Amino acid sequence: MLKQVTGLGAATAILLAATSTFAQDVTADTVVATVGETEITLGEVIIARTNLPPQYAQFPNEVLFDGLVDQLIQQQLLADSASSVSPRIDYTLLNERRALVANSVITEIAETSVTEEDIQALYDERFADAEEVPEFRASHLLVDTEEEAAAAKARIDEGQAFADVARDVSTGPTGPNGGDLGWFGEGAMVPEFEEAITSLEVGGVSEPFETQFGWHVATLVEKRVQPQPTLDQTRRQLTAELQEVAVTARLEELAAAQDVVKPEAGAFDPNLIDSIDLLD
Incomplete structure (x- = not known):
């Protein structure tokens, strides 16, 4: 159980209280703090850690944990105090979620679509019979x-x-x-x-x-x-080319399976992309 604490320096007490759970199973959904009825989970703290600038790597984890929990508590307090939320935030969250999920799919394709045989075959095609320069x-x-x-x-x-x-x-x-x-x-x-x-x-x-x-x-x-580059010298470039081909092929496959509707030519004024006032 979390102890009820007061003040924004409560993270240390929460951390101490949480030490009793170390012997238990801890997941990303484990609650590390609450603000009113809102729970702040370990997963949120971990994500906040990954978003820190590189210079924060010099700090020990116990200091970072404390600071990150405090930061999330402060952000939640401020968010709860907002009387309304700008549509700009909602659109930003939609775009960011779409981008994050899409990037995770791209990463999966990149990591699973290219084999050593593929790289060797492309290398042979590119360099085995290349004209001498x-x-x-x-x-x-x-x-x-x-x-x-x-x-x-x-x-x-x-x-x-x-x-x-x-x-x-x-x-x-x-x-x-x-x-x-x-x-x-x-x-x-x-x-x-x-x-x-x-x-x-x-x-x-x-x-x-x-x-x-x-x-x-x-x-x-x-x-x-001119000496031909070795397979190891070209591996990164060839792998990137093959991954790009795999992602493009996957996109074409997905587009063919969906009913994708794009705006007709001239349907919208391109200058609308600068209309920030529409978000207010």
């Missing part, structure tokens, strides 16, 4: 004129290391690191640069060529096929 690693040097580019190319042809010449003459941001551009795929560079690089053999050095940025000399350092 080449990637290039190149270095370049950038100067203002064709003459400067030709002079830099001559130094490289004479045996100077490409990186040393790039550090010496390049005005581009990669100059200090020898012109290294790292790895890139097709379409990542301006067309003139991509054409020059893709026409080279590994180790080859281009003739001077011009882009919108200036004059270049480039070398193809390495070439490879």
Whole structure:
């Protein structure tokens, strides 16, 4: 039995009184407090706990329990004092209940609709026979004129290391690191640069060529096929895709089984969605 207590600090006394029930079965419907004829259950306290901001995790549960029960009591007192309830609250509750129930169904579909075999099959379909995509690693040097580019190319042809010449003459941001551009795929560079690089053999050095940025000399350092992602790397994405397909299919099935009536075109002024005054 709950003890009758007074004041808004009653939660501690209620908690102490409830300790005698620990040996008994406690459910979400177990009453932890009353306000007049209204019962506040353990389930309501648990839900209130889940809605607390993350910073409240630092508090021990005995402090949180006390505070949450006090909060629910205060809210009930204030709610009981209201002479009327705005329709806005009723509509909000309808929307929130609909959303909560719908989300629980979505979660159930997501957790039960996708198997490991489904994920493997989609991975195989997506990547097993995927076209190989080449990637290039190149270095370049950038100067203002064709003459400067030709002079830099001559130094490289004479045996100077490409990186040393790039550090010496390049005005581009990669100059200090020898012109290294790292790895890139097709379409990542301006067309003139991509054409020059893709026409080279590994180790080859281009003739001077011009882009919108200036004059270049480039070398193809390495070439490879873009590595395919592993199943583990793509598992989350593939699972999400399959879950979305399952939810969509379920929605179509449910819609086909129901008599769904939507408003005819032009039946309502779309600006009505801003008519907050209709809720007062």
